[in-house]
Amino acid sequence: MGLVKGSTIRAKHLGKDIMAAFRGIAGGEIPEYTKMMAEAREEAIQRMVEDAEKQGANGIVGMRFTTSMVMQNAAEILAYGTGVVVDSKQA
Numbered sequence: 001m002g003l004v005k006g007s008t009i010r011a012k013h014l015g016k017d018i019m020a021a022f023r024g025i026a027g028g029e030i031p032e033y034t035k036m037m038a039e040a041r042e043e044a045i046q047r048m049v050e051d052a053e054k055q056g057a058n059g060i061v062g063m064r065f066t067t068s069m070v071m072q073n074a075a076e077i078l079a080y081g082t083g084v085v086v087d088s089k090q091a
Contacts, residue, residue, distance in 0.1 A: 001057040001083035006047025010040045011074040037077070041065060044079035057083030 012033075044065070052060050063081035070076050 001052070001055045001085060003080060004048050004052040004055060004057060004060055004083040005078060005080040006044045006049070006051055007076055007078040008040050008043045008047065009070055009074055009076045010036060012036075040075075040077040041079070044077045048079040048081065052081075052083040055083050057085055059084045059086045 045063075048060065048063070052058075060081040061084055063079065066078045066080070068076050068078075
């Protein structure tokens with residue numbers, strides 16, 4: 001079917017930034033950002049699936065993520081792949 005994609009843009013929250021700054025001093029994982037990025041990836045995947053369905057695909061292969069900074073404190077998460085039609089008779 002061709003390219004299918006979904007994206008979302010997320011900005012950091014001031015409250016999360018303050019907590020992240022404190023955690024950054026001590027080192028280690030910053031769970032507030034981990035959760036935010038996981039939610040952004042899930043939203044991008046859902047939008048990609050919707051795009052695939054609109055194009056008539058019933059599967060996606062070669063799925064990948066990419067990120068880019070859109071502006072200070074905001075990033076885009078893009079999920080993309082190739083929409084395909086899987087024939088259940090052949091599978």
